[in-house]
Amino acid sequence: MVDYLLGVGILAAVYAINALSLNLQVGVTGLLNFGQVAFVGIGAYSVAILDSHGVHWAVGFAVGGIIAGVAGALVGRLGRTLSSDYWAIATLALAELVRLVALNQDGFTGGAQGLSAVAGLWTNLSGTARDTATFATIAALLVVTYVVARRVRNGQYGRVLVLIRENPDLAASLRHDVVSAKARVMALSAVMASVCGGFYAMYISFIGPSQLLPFATFLVFTMVVVGGLGNTTGAVVGALLITVLYDGTRFVRDWIDISADQAAGIRILVIGVVLLGFLLVRTQGLVPEKVRTAHARR
Amino acid sequence: MHLRRNRTRALGLAIPLVLALSMSACGSDSDGASTKKSALPAANSSLKGEIKIGAVLPLTGTNATIGKDQQRGIELAVAKINEGDGVLGKKLVVDIEDSQGTADAAIQAAKKLVSVGKVSAVIGEYSSGNSIPMQQYLQGQGVVGVNPGSSSIDLRSTGELQFSTIGLDDVAGKFTADALTEKGYKSIAILAPNNSYGTGIVDSVSAAFEANGGKVTTSGLYTEGQSDYRQELNRLKDSEPDAYVVTTYGKDGTVINKEIFELGLTDKPVFDIYMSQDVPDADPKSVEGRIGMDVNSTSADGQAYADLYEQTYGENFISSFNGYAYDAVTLLAEGIESAGSADSAAIAAALPEVSKTYAGVTGPVVLDADGQRSEQPYVIAEVKNGEIVPQ
Numbered sequence: 001m002v003d004y005l006l007g008v009g010i011l012a013a014v015y016a017i018n019a020l021s022l023n024l025q026v027g028v029t030g031l032l033n034f035g036q037v038a039f040v041g042i043g044a045y046s047v048a049i050l051d052s053h054g055v056h057w058a059v060g061f062a063v064g065g066i067i068a069g070v071a072g073a074l075v076g077r078l079g080r081t082l083s084s085d086y087w088a089i090a091t092l093a094l095a096e097l098v099r100l101v102a103l104n105q106d107g108f109t110g111g112a113q114g115l116s117a118v119a120g121l122w123t124n125l126s127g128t129a130r131d132t133a134t135f136a137t138i139a140a141l142l143v144v145t146y147v148v149a150r151r152v153r154n155g156q157y158g159r160v161l162v163l164i165r166e167n168p169d170l171a172a173s174l175r176h177d178v179v180s181a182k183a184r185v186m187a188l189s190a191v192m193a194s195v196c197g198g199f200y201a202m203y204i205s206f207i208g209p210s211q212l213l214p215f216a217t218f219l220v221f222t223m224v225v226v227g228g229l230g231n232t233t234g235a236v237v238g239a240l241l242i243t244v245l246y247d248g249t250r251f252v253r254d255w256i257d258i259s260a261d262q263a264a265g266i267r268i269l270v271i272g273v274v275l276l277g278f279l280l281v282r283t284q285g286l287v288p289e290k291v292r293t294a295h296a297r298r
Numbered sequence: 299m300h301l302r303r304n305r306t307r308a309l310g311l312a313i314p315l316v317l318a319l320s321m322s323a324c325g326s327d328s329d330g331a332s333t334k335k336s337a338l339p340a341a342n343s344s345l346k347g348e349i350k351i352g353a354v355l356p357l358t359g360t361n362a363t364i365g366k367d368q369q370r371g372i373e374l375a376v377a378k379i380n381e382g383d384g385v386l387g388k389k390l391v392v393d394i395e396d397s398q399g400t401a402d403a404a405i406q407a408a409k410k411l412v413s414v415g416k417v418s419a420v421i422g423e424y425s426s427g428n429s430i431p432m433q434q435y436l437q438g439q440g441v442v443g444v445n446p447g448s449s450s451i452d453l454r455s456t457g458e459l460q461f462s463t464i465g466l467d468d469v470a471g472k473f474t475a476d477a478l479t480e481k482g483y484k485s486i487a488i489l490a491p492n493n494s495y496g497t498g499i500v501d502s503v504s505a506a507f508e509a510n511g512g513k514v515t516t517s518g519l520y521t522e523g524q525s526d527y528r529q530e531l532n533r534l535k536d537s538e539p540d541a542y543v544v545t546t547y548g549k550d551g552t553v554i555n556k557e558i559f560e561l562g563l564t565d566k567p568v569f570d571i572y573m574s575q576d577v578p579d580a581d582p583k584s585v586e587g588r589i590g591m592d593v594n595s596t597s598a599d600g601q602a603y604a605d606l607y608e609q610t611y612g613e614n615f616i617s618s619f620n621g622y623a624y625d626a627v628t629l630l631a632e633g634i635e636s637a638g639s640a641d642s643a644a645i646a647a648a649l650p651e652v653s654k655t656y657a658g659v660t661g662p663v664v665l666d667a668d669g670q671r672s673e674q675p676y677v678i679a680e681v682k683n684g685e686i687v688p689q
Contacts, residue, residue: 003409007409117455204402205431250396261366267358
């Protein structure tokens with residue numbers, strides 16, 4: 001049981017980092033990035049490819065972070081010529097591009113077969129001790145990501161980002177460099193996403209192009225929206241809730257005696273209904289965004 | 299003002315997302331595996347206690363139909379075993395978890411079976427991308443894994459506790475290449491989907507055919523879900539081989555078979571790998587006279603099993619994967635019986651020995667040194683009057 005709970009915890013933390021990254025883009029800055037999985041994929045493949053050549057994972061994280069950061073900044077700059085809806089479509093195309101490169105560069109990425117046997121963390125430990133150590137590592141990383149995301153959101157830079165979301169023309173007229181601000185927030189989020197991808201590849205010990213489908217992005221979108229768009233804590237709460245919902249509902253079948261395939265169908269249905277319920281009752285998410293009103297009143 | 303805008307924004311985003319998430323479940327239709335035409339035989343009442351093993355199958359998601367068929371194979375095997383003497387005088391229970399067709403859910407499912415259910419063996423999955431990490435996890439936990447559906451050769455190296463009851467790509471590739479050589483073809487052009495299944499087939503057939511002294515003029519990997527494949531097919535045609543080798547399924551198969559006929563590729567022999575995947579859905583005149591290979595389900599034991607399946611579920615096999623799942627359960631049960639305990643290491647030690655004499659519904663399942671199925675009976679067949687007729 002402990003191992004299973006630790007597994008849920010590890011997955012939840014991995015997703016929470018991803019959600020924090022997406023929240024900075026979609027929630028705070030209003031950048032509808034439908035290609036989030038591209039940055040996750042860059043991180044995952046960097047770690048997996050270098051690992052298959054015997055390079056230490058830390059190098060993989062660094063390389064993945066740099067590539068994703070540069071890619072993020074470039075995608076952010078695309079916003080200069082594309083208005084938001086068109087930009088969103090461009091990000092979707094970028095994610096597909098990354099997936100197709102992964103699918104077709106056989107010698108490099110393992111092609112459709114993907115890369116398996118990626119060495120995990122704490123290989124010198126085993127069993128519950130290893131899971132505990134892995135969980136502690138990823139939890140620590142989540143705390144760091146959370147602190148960074150929160151500082152960005154609550155600082156002067158974060159207020160500029162919110163202004164860009166609410167009224168980009170006003171932001172520009174106040175002499176804020178909108179394109180640069182967008183490029184910087186994209187670069188930061190991309191680095192976070194690539195770190196999440198690196199951990200994902202190490203935990204699952206496998207990465208393949210089938211894990212880079214747009215669905216992976218939409219799942220994280222759901223976490224951010226359910227948690228509360230624009231709220232840093234909300235992103236973590238959303239990721240936790242949805243991971244627990246997916247894994248917790250596995251136990252439903254232990255109480256009622258129905259066939260496995262029906263149980264599986266009902267489980268997914270229950271997840272859908274619960275999520276819809278949350279959204280209808282709490283339209284702004286579980287932890288709604290707080291925009292500072294005190295300042296304006298003073 | 300911005301609050302209201304935020305609210306509409308959140309809802310506008312969220313509702314399509316939740317719908318998209320629930321849609322992934324739609325693969326599992328209401329007609330579940332449990333919808334039986336006739337009930338399975340009841341368990342022998344003299345069995346005391348339970349022996350539990352696990353299974354991780356894609357019951358929802360894009361491969362839900364295969365998962366449901368694998369579940370049927372498991373149900374039939376469990377019913378047959380418990381109707382008789384059970385395992386070590388106990389009732390066999392297979393705890394089935396959903397993999398949702400994704401690697402992380404498959405790992406979580408296996409984790410639950412191992413860590414909460416304390417099973418000593420886990421059967422699964424279907425996609426190689428899920429089976430490989432799952433078997434690596436099971437190996438790390440010291441739990442036996444049996445793959446009843448994936449064919450990537452990477453499964454050879456997942457560890458000494460890991461096995462397969464389905465022949466991997468190298469087994470199918472060797473059979474196909476030998477059949478092509480025997481038919482006197484000196485050169486072939488191959489078309490397969492660009493996914494782990496397709497690339498595995500292309501690599502293994504090419505390697506074995508070239509080892510036989512043949513030449514592969516070109517190998518095309520097509521992107522699934524297109525409305526037109528003329529470009530890929532013309533490339534095959536332009537390479538002027540003695541024969542075309544294709545493997546395809548689903549909606550893509552229907553389009554490809556139509557275009558093969560229209561472009562005149564049928565002037566030369568077309569060899570179809572796993573022909574039952576695409577021939578039944580094709581326009582009969584486009585596949586008339588086609589030759590190909592498929593798994594053999596016509597062995598003596600296989601026929602009785604096919605009858606039982608039809609009698610229980612009121613339809614013929616919906617895929618060829620139920621049989622491998624059936625053999626996985628039965629082989630594990632014999633392994634546990636022979637080991638005298640449900641201890642993982644003891645089962646793993648017993649399985650290769652038991653497999654030598656095991657008569658599976660998919661034919662003999664002799665496990666090699668890597669724990670993989672070393673032989674699998676395939677048949678060469680031809681399409682005559684729209685029917686697949688074994689040669």
